[in-house]
Amino acid sequence: KKKFPQGSLRYSLHKQAEATLHSGVDLRAAVKLPNNESFDDWIAVHTVDFFNRINLMYGTIADVCTEESCPTMSGGPKYEYLWQDGIDYKKPTRLPAPRYMQLLMDWIEVRINDENIFPSCTTVPFPKDFRQTCKKILTRLFRVFVHIYIHHFDRLVELGAEPHANTLYKHFYFFITEHNMVSSKELEALKEMTERLLESGQNRRLRHM
Amino acid sequence: MGDVSQPEITQFMRDKANRSRIAIESYYANSVRQCVERENRAKKLEEEITAKGLSEKEKEESRQDQHAKETDFLRLKRTRLTVTDFESLKVIGRGAFGEVRLVQKHDTGHIYAMKILRKAEMLEKEQTAHVRAERDILSEADCEWVVKMYYSFQDLINLYLVMEFLPGGDMMTLLIKKDTLSEEATQFYIAEAALAIQFIHNLDFIHRDIKPDNLLLDARGHIKLSDFGLCTGLKKVHRTEHYRNWPSQLPPDFVSKPFESKRKAETWKKYRRAFAYSTVGTPDYIAPEVFQPNGYTKSCDWWSLGVIMYEMLIGYPPFCSETPQETYRKVVNWQQTLIFPPEQPISVDAKATIKRFCCEADRRMGQNNGLEEIKQCPFFKRIDWNHIRERPAPIKIEIRSIDDTQHFDEFPDSNPAWPIMETPAVKPENAPGQRGEFVDFTYKRFDGLTQKARY
Numbered sequence: 336k337k338k339f340p341q342g343s344l345r346y347s348l349h350k351q352a353e354a355t356l357h358s359g360v361d362l363r364a365a366v367k368l369p370n371n372e373s374f375d376d377w378i379a380v381h382t383v384d385f386f387n388r389i390n391l392m393y394g395t396i397a398d399v400c401t402e403e404s405c406p407t408m409s410g411g412p413k414y415e416y417l418w419q420d421g422i423d424y425k426k427p428t429r430l431p432a433p434r435y436m437q438l439l440m441d442w443i444e445v446r447i448n449d450e451n452i453f454p455s456c457t458t459v460p461f462p463k464d465f466r467q468t469c470k471k472i473l474t475r476l477f478r479v480f481v482h483i484y485i486h487h488f489d490r491l492v493e494l495g496a497e498p499h500a501n502t503l504y505k506h507f508y509f510f511i512t513e514h515n516m517v518s519s520k521e522l523e524a525l526k527e528m529t530e531r532l533l534e535s536g537q538n539r540r541l542r543h544m
Numbered sequence: 545m546g547d548v549s550q551p552e553i554t555q556f557m558r559d560k561a562n563r564s565r566i567a568i569e570s571y572y573a574n575s576v577r578q579c580v581e582r583e584n585r586a587k588k589l590e591e592e593i594t595a596k597g598l599s600e601k602e603k604e605e606s607r608q609d610q611h612a613k614e615t616d617f618l619r620l621k622r623t624r625l626t627v628t629d630f631e632s633l634k635v636i637g638r639g640a641f642g643e644v645r646l647v648q649k650h651d652t653g654h655i656y657a658m659k660i661l662r663k664a665e666m667l668e669k670e671q672t673a674h675v676r677a678e679r680d681i682l683s684e685a686d687c688e689w690v691v692k693m694y695y696s697f698q699d700l701i702n703l704y705l706v707m708e709f710l711p712g713g714d715m716m717t718l719l720i721k722k723d724t725l726s727e728e729a730t731q732f733y734i735a736e737a738a739l740a741i742q743f744i745h746n747l748d749f750i751h752r753d754i755k756p757d758n759l760l761l762d763a764r765g766h767i768k769l770s771d772f773g774l775c776t777g778l779k780k781v782h783r784t785e786h787y788r789n790w791p792s793q794l795p796p797d798f799v800s801k802p803f804e805s806k807r808k809a810e811t812w813k814k815y816r817r818a819f820a821y822s823t824v825g826t827p828d829y830i831a832p833e834v835f836q837p838n839g840y841t842k843s844c845d846w847w848s849l850g851v852i853m854y855e856m857l858i859g860y861p862p863f864c865s866e867t868p869q870e871t872y873r874k875v876v877n878w879q880q881t882l883i884f885p886p887e888q889p890i891s892v893d894a895k896a897t898i899k900r901f902c903c904e905a906d907r908r909m910g911q912n913n914g915l916e917e918i919k920q921c922p923f924f925k926r927i928d929w930n931h932i933r934e935r936p937a938p939i940k941i942e943i944r945s946i947d948d949t950q951h952f953d954e955f956p957d958s959n960p961a962w963p964i965m966e967t968p969a970v971k972p973e974n975a976p977g978q979r980g981e982f983v984d985f986t987y988k989r990f991d992g993l994t995q996k997a998r999y
């Protein structure tokens with residue numbers, strides 16, 4: 336028995352509108368590493384910022400993302416994400432989406448608060464595997480988008496948070512692709528929607544000219 | 545299928561979503577600003593090194609320096625400041641919702657004033673909007689008339705605003721110390737306060753609670769405005785309701801007994817500090833229309849300035865009384881109660897100016913054209929409005945070191961050390977503000993890193 340209405344994926348992607356915030360930032364340019372900036376510091380500050388905002392966004396729809404509505408952490412019929420953290424969940428485990436989200440957010444928070452992983456003092460170097468850690472964090476954050484867009488998009492619209500989510504997603508997408516942080520296979524889950532969103536941004540720009 | 549239809553959106557979720565939307569919008573608004581600022585810093589550096597005629601090698605060194613600072617700033621933006629990053633040196637002020645401390649940042653050694661506000665109390669009094677107002681205006685305003693804010697952060701219990709420390713103390717303390725000010729000194733301070741008020745009006749902000757406690761003095765004795773509708777705003781709301789039910793008629797037997805001004809000034813000064821520290825505060829400086837249901841405009845701040853001017857010249861504010869209730873009655877009946885005591889003569893121009901400030905809102909000086917009207921006033925004819933801040937202040941502030949607190953009250957009962965907080969008494973999920981009321985409160989300023997102490 337499917338817990339989400341058939342075709343909700345297509346439905347959402349189709350309806351996925353083009354509204355974004357008119358903040359005036361060229362997000363694509365804004366994610367580029369500035370001249371002479373330290374790459375690790377650039378990645379670090381963005382990872383923390385994305386975590387905070389994506390967490391906030393999930394919070395707005397958290398009341399409709401329940402064990403009943405979302406018994407698995409899915410992205411439509413095609414994708415399901417299993418949780419594994421090597422400690423409490425040694426094997427990939429199927430979990431209800433809200434539980435998965437909770438574990439995911441906690442897992443990230445522990446990392447970004449760890450001075451050995453995200454050093455705050457300029458004299459402390461980043462660990463060797465820092466980039467790897469961030470890739471993992473950002474990949475998991477991408478899954479939050481997948482779940483929200485495919486299963487809770489209507490709610491975002493109802494709350495007037497759609498332009499916010501779109502802007503955030505675009506910014507996130509530009510960042511991870513600019514710096515190769517998430518594999519393209521992973522990105523397939525929202526491929527169609529991403530194209531539409533980028534295209535609509537472009538059209539708007541053209542129309543303005 | 546039941547799960548297709550969405551459950552109703554509760555008010556709680558709507559509020560939460562609104563706060564998140566605001567947080568995301570302000571994130572993107574800030575990030576535009578920060579991009580522009582970074583570019584400007586680079587441009588400015590290039591201009592500077594060109595103007596200085598440095599050699600190529602020296603130029604490159606300056607650039608490297610700047611890059612290092614930018615990287616530090618990125619780290620700072622990401623790190624969570626906590627109180628433990630600061631050493632608490634002394635309690636220097638107390639307000640309705642917390643206290644102000646002199647602190648030193650461990651890593652840089654810079655000195656700041658830190659305002660600490662208890663979240664639980666802010667929530668209880670529904671003042672979270674005011675905290676945001678204060679944070680917003682302090683972080684937006686980059687100007688010599690407003691106290692500069694460097695950081696804001698929070699923990700489970702408190703909100704923290706880390707501001708520049710103004711070693712000159714506040715105008716209230718100065719007025720308690722001096723009986724009255726000369727007309728010349730009054731012209732100076734009122735003119736500076738007017739410039740500060742006009743500045744925040746230009747940001748579309750109404751202060752509503754201008755009073756001597758909020759006029760701080762910098763190391764050179766010049767005025768800066770602090771306290772934006774935060775605790776005072778909160779007190780005000782508190783107050784408005786508080787006073788609304790009181791009779792606004794003067795008691796029939798009211799006689800404006802001209803009791804000797806010297807004694808009045810003494811009584812006033814005796815109670816003054818207690819007023820400043822109490823939650824209810826004193827309505828002495830608040831414009832009468834602020835108490836009325838019909839609303840008020842920016843010009844209510846000009847009324848307050850008139851009251852302060854009266855106090856500077858006469859030694860106590862015009863409506864001061866033994867109780868706040870009585871003061872309130874006098875304010876709303878100002879037509880009968882605004883009296884100039886004959887034993888404290890002041891110039892014709894000064895009296896006329898006070899009366900132009902303290903009058904009906906629609907006739908008030910500043911009502912139509914703000915500061916421009918005030919500049920026309922003969923009382924200020926000697927003021928050089930464009931250079932006032934560069935001129936010497938009429939009262940010199942003596943400061944022995946960057947952390948000198950001689951111009952502040954002593955709070956002998958307070959412990960300068962941070963209260964012990966190993967394990968917070970509240971579980972994080974039950975902590976005040978977990979519903980997101982204080983989302984996006986955190987702020988950091990670039991020159992928080994690079995500023996040099998300017999004493």
Ligand SMILES: Nc1ncnc2c1ncn2[C@@H]1O[C@H](COP(=O)(O)OP(=O)(O)OP(=O)(O)O)[C@@H](O)[C@H]1O
Pocket residue numbers: 636637638639640641642643644657659691707708709710711713714757758760770771774775776779820821952
């Ligand atoms: N930046 C600063 N530098 C030096 N002293 C300060 C600074 N900010 C505040 N103070 C001192 O602390 C006192 C209380 O500060 P403030 O008025 O901001 O607190 P408050 O809680 O808003 O109190 P109230 O609501 O009664 O005005 C001020 O009157 C002043 O003496």
